[in-house]
Amino acid sequence: MRLMALGPGAVSNPHSDPKYRLDRGLVRLHIPIITDPGAVLVLDGVEHCWQAGCLWFGDFSREHLVRNTSQTVTRVHVVMDTPLTADLAAWFPDS
Template sequence: MRGQEWTPHLVTQNFEGDWSVVALRHTAGATHPVMKIYSDPNATAFEDDPLLDRAPAFRALLAALQCPLQAVRLMRLTPGSIIKEHRDHDLSVEFGSARLHVPIVTNAGVDFRLSGTPVPLREGEIWYLRLADPHSVANRGDTDRVHLVIDCTVNDWLLDMLGG
């Protein structure tokens, strides 16, 4: 994505440096870039952003997920930036919403921790992470770290994929 599509993340107290977002799917009716990147926990209707038409591989991946999709974003953390330890209290399977991470670009200097334990997220893998637990990220490398982040509603298909 070109530079003008990246919007700085909203929760400035949770990071240092440059953490920015491109909305590919967002709350229905959102038109302002800030409202597009906001993952409203009370939203019930979502729509694809026209930018998704420029990303056929992402569209194909999303089509393969047989669970209702909510917000879908690219999230970039530039070199030297950190996401401070925090919790996303409503993001776990038992609460009915899951966040999937697909590393698109990463480097050996990225340190993602979940409950203090390093999680080695590699490019092209898809991960469910229980983000209601404490987590943090530091990009100590010299290239951007970009993840496709997919918020979805938990259903039987997703539970089966997660082995539960």
């Protein structure tokens, strides 16, 4: 578990993290702590603005980048890389 910050105006390069896949039994979860409407995750070309205080999953084995177009807010997320247990899998929708 770690804190990840992305400052105002920052953007990452598009990349993928192939080891974080449901079928490999390893997932990456995010809890946004500080965010802004201009702080987005672009996953497979689709923009997501995850709300603070909620637990989020993304398939980071797919191409993604993060972009923070805010002029003042640093985006901060708690990021957890964790094994996919049966209890955790039960939180996921069937689809």
